[in-house]
Amino acid sequence: MKIALDAMGGDYAPDSPISGAIEALHLFPDVHLILVGNEPIVKEIFYKKNGQAVQQRVEFLHTSQVVGMEDPPIESVRHKRDSSISRCVELIKKGEADAVVSAGNTGAVVAAATVYLRTLPGISRAGIASVIPTEKNPFILIDSGAIIDSTPENLLDFGIMGSIYAKKILGVSNPRVGLLSIGTENVKGNELTKSAFKLLSKSNLNFVGNIEGRDLFENPVDVVVCDGFVGNVVLKTSESVATAVVRWLKREFKKNPIRILGAILAKGAFESVKKKTNYEEYGGALLLGIRGTCIIAHGSSTPKAICNAIRVAREALIQNVNHIIIEEIKAHHELIEEHKRTSLPIT
Amino acid sequence: MKIALDAMGGDYAPDSPISGAIEALHLFPDVHLILVGNEPIVKEIFYKKNGQAVQQRVEFLHTSQVVGMEDPPIESVRHKRDSSISRCVELIKKGEADAVVSAGNTGAVVAAATVYLRTLPGISRAGIASVIPTEKNPFILIDSGAIIDSTPENLLDFGIMGSIYAKKILGVSNPRVGLLSIGTENVKGNELTKSAFKLLSKSNLNFVGNIEGRDLFENPVDVVVCDGFVGNVVLKTSESVATAVVRWLKREFKKNPIRILGAILAKGAFESVKKKTNYEEYGGALLLGIRGTCIIAHGSSTPKAICNAIRVAREALIQNVNHIIIEEIKAHHELIEEHKRTSLPIT
Known part of the structure; x- marks a missing residue:
């Protein structure tokens, strides 16, 4: 190749x-x-x-x-x-x-x-599928910034493609797909996520429903589906918070001789986390x-x-990820067409 | 009272x-x-x-x-x-x-x-103004979840109200206001933020432009303006990442006797951070x-x-926060009316 x-x-x-x-x-x-x-x-x-x-x-x-x-x-x-x-x-x-x-x-x-x-x-x-490390297993965030102002159909595509990525590249057997929203009930969210929720529910995916920001790092799902704007903000905010917390702790560790000694003894802990979160x-x-x-x-x-x-x-x-994507999208063709017929345009 | x-x-x-x-x-x-x-x-x-x-x-x-x-x-x-x-x-x-x-x-x-x-x-x-702690100064995130599917005018209102909050409750003299987006240039973002950027630029606020998720915890601004959906996701994701990182580190600290000793000596570091981030x-x-x-x-x-x-x-x-808000909104009346006349509806 x-x-x-x-x-x-x-x-x-x-x-x-x-x-x-x-x-x-x-x-x-x-x-x-x-x-x-x-x-x-x-x-x-x-x-x-x-x-x-x-x-x-x-x-x-x-x-x-x-x-x-x-x-x-x-x-x-x-x-x-x-x-x-x-x-x-x-x-x-x-x-x-x-x-x-x-x-x-x-x-x-x-x-x-x-x-x-x-x-x-x-x-x-198209959507960007980023792999986000957590203490247990990484999850895929799609779309993490390829497009903004997505439609519900885009979000279904992201779910399908992210699921294939998780299966084929990360080796997850039956990837759980979640929709990033602001509440776990299906009625919660904005117009986009409420409509995408209906589509994802009817898909062949192992769709587990809405997930909230607070749950992201508890590994409730293998694939997180969202709009590229939200995904990009989440990706960058997560990196920023993690960096800020570690840097802050390190600075606190240097504030007196006893803490410095402690930090030296426990140095490996920081290194382990750093290694596992290393992009x-x-x-x-x-x-x-x-x-x-x-x-x-x-x-x-x-x-x-x-x-x-x-x-x-x-x-x-x-x-052969692309070939599988084409097949899966074909399998969802009816669902997408039906959704387009029955939905009012949301933008 | x-x-x-x-x-x-x-x-x-x-x-x-x-x-x-x-x-x-x-x-x-x-x-x-x-x-x-x-x-x-x-x-x-x-x-x-x-x-x-x-x-x-x-x-x-x-x-x-x-x-x-x-x-x-x-x-x-x-x-x-x-x-x-x-x-x-x-x-x-x-x-x-x-x-x-x-x-x-x-x-x-x-x-x-x-x-x-x-x-x-x-x-x-209405918008929810949450105070988010960082190592240096806290910032205000508005709207952190009161409404979803906001308009550019809502985002201007959030900027005005957040700025008054920062001034009157947090004591910041000339609060810097940033618009949460996916790039720092004014052309970056979704339809909502691009339109809100124009409005905020013409306001009386100390508007410093777009800010990205990656900068949030570097204290570039005192007030972060965003849609309630995005704000809620950011708020919950940030809490979740911070909790996950600290928990992960603590678990790493327990992995061998030397690290445990280090952790005991450096315990105060975790406590300092915890105290300062305490809601x-x-x-x-x-x-x-x-x-x-x-x-x-x-x-x-x-x-x-x-x-x-x-x-x-x-x-x-x-x-008298509400009184000041009413006055400031009045001062922006012309700007908002002009924006409504010249903008196409975005939703």
């Missing part, structure tokens, strides 16, 4: 993507990579990092432009057609790559994938619902994170 | 509200309380807890019904007219109380206040925008939390 890697994407690019690429090539003998970016620079780093050993499974594609982390997504697709992100996605369109991995500007990746590849049959909007292990989010496999890695991806993102791309290809 | 206290509201009622009432009466000599609930029971507990010392400033109002934590809000207002919540709110309507404090079913309190008291002139919907200190959320002063205390309120909720009610009355 061929995976296009955005060598210019992320805070530590091109160094980190290239190191991650070499790691992945060593680990997965069936993976071929196309390193997309400023070719002279990429090549120089690649060979400096002893890429020679795996060079048979690498190609380089030169691009003259880079999308910055703050560039407006749609503009970047329109005006930076020779960016590493656009070129990566184009490789899928041309059939020259099976998947793309980028730690670059998330919005730009979503925009490029949507514009160049379009969505899978039966799906109107590097999860390899980035999958943009689900597009004609192609697209992994959005964390902006601050280390080589390990990039390597894991390549692993997720590889698994999605091996498991 | 006379404050009606829902003696039957909260997980530890009637014990906890009554103890909190006695504490508050000792602390604030200008406060008179009306204890609303099952009179024989309330009276018995009140005198058992040595209420005699403050009994001159206490009245009792008997009610035969109680709203449960899981009762549907609107139903409870319609069918439990003799509940402690409904009677408390009615006392304000009749002019027999200046404020109400309840740790009962939040939705029922909001519904009763909205139905019996209605909103202040110029305000179409008891903040005394509950203020339901802003209604014709009356209404404090919604935490469901699991201790006597201390109830006492602080009474303190907040007292301060809101002394500071």
Whole structure:
């Protein structure tokens, strides 16, 4: 399989993507990579990092432009057609790559994938499936920011795709799907979630109903479905709270010599939690619902994170995730059509 | 001033509200309380807890019904007219109380206040202003769940009311107001926030623009404005993440004898954080925008939390918060009317 890697994407690019690429090539003998970016620079780093050993499974594609982390997504697709992100996605369109991995500007990746590849049959909007660690098992949050102002049908699609992701990539046998809302009863929520609740209830999914923010980290479900606006706020707020609490505790630990001694003795506790919540292990989010496999890695991806993102791309290809999504969406076709006929438009 | 206290509201009622009432009466000599609930029971507990010392400033109002934590809000207002919540709110309507404090079913309190008291002139919907602790200063999250499916005008009202709360109750001199969204640029967000951004930018507020979930706990603003659905999800998710992280760390601390020793030495660190994040200190959320002063205390309120909720009610009355809100809303009248004329309806 061929995976296009955005060598210019992320805070530590091109160094980190290239190191991650070499790691992945060593680990997965069936993976071929196309390193997309400023070719002279990429090549120089690649060979400096002893890429020679795996060079048979690498190609380089030169691009003259880079999308910055703050560039407006749609503009970047329109005006930076020779960016590493656009070129990566184009490789899928041309059939020259099976998947793309980028730690670059998330919005730009979503925009490029949507514009160049379009969505899978039966799906109107793509969703980002992020893996959120908890003390027990991770859960999937979908959509965590691909689209905003979703419809109930989008939310059903997210449930279907998230469930397939949980099954095929995380190995959960019968994933429990929950709808993020502000009360557990079916009558609670906004217009969007109330309508989505009805749709999800009639689906083939293992839908357990509404779940609240307060329950998220108690592992009541494997897949959390929500609008991209809410999902993005939840994702970023959760990261922010966790970071703030740990930092605060660490500062409190330094306030007197006895606490400092305690902190030294208990250091391993912080490290265990840090390790288990480390985004590097999860390899980035999958943009689900597009004609192609697209992994959005964390902006601050280390080589390990990039390597894991390549692993997720590889698994999605091996498991044929997109094919299963198409079949499942087909199976829900009647339900969606009936819902459209009987519902008033909500926006 | 006379404050009606829902003696039957909260997980530890009637014990906890009554103890909190006695504490508050000792602390604030200008406060008179009306204890609303099952009179024989309330009276018995009140005198058992040595209420005699403050009994001159206490009245009792008997009610035969109680709203449960899981009762549907609107139903409870319609069918439990003799509940402690409904009677408390009615006392304000009749002019027999200046404020109400309840740790009962939040939705029922909001519904009763909205139905019996209605909103202040110029305000179409009330919002819940919750105080969220951080390592440095707390911030106000408004609306944290009073209404869902808000309009841009509602969000402007929340900004105005939250700013007044920050100034008058938290003592912030020129409160910075931020709009919760999914990117810091003004073009980012959903239809609601993009439209609200324009309105807030033209207001008299110290509006600093969009803020993201990732920044919330870095204290970039004093007031966070958002839709009640999003606010409720953020509030509950934040509590849930903080609890989960602390619990997880504590469990890690117990994994071997050295860590246990470390944990004992550093125990004070956890206690400091716990103390500063303790909702008891903040005394509950203020339901802003209604014709009356209404404090919604935490469901699991201790006597201390109830006492602080009474303190907040007292301060809101002394500071004449509602009067200032009416004036500020008046000052924004032109802006709101112009916005309505020039905007397309978004819902």
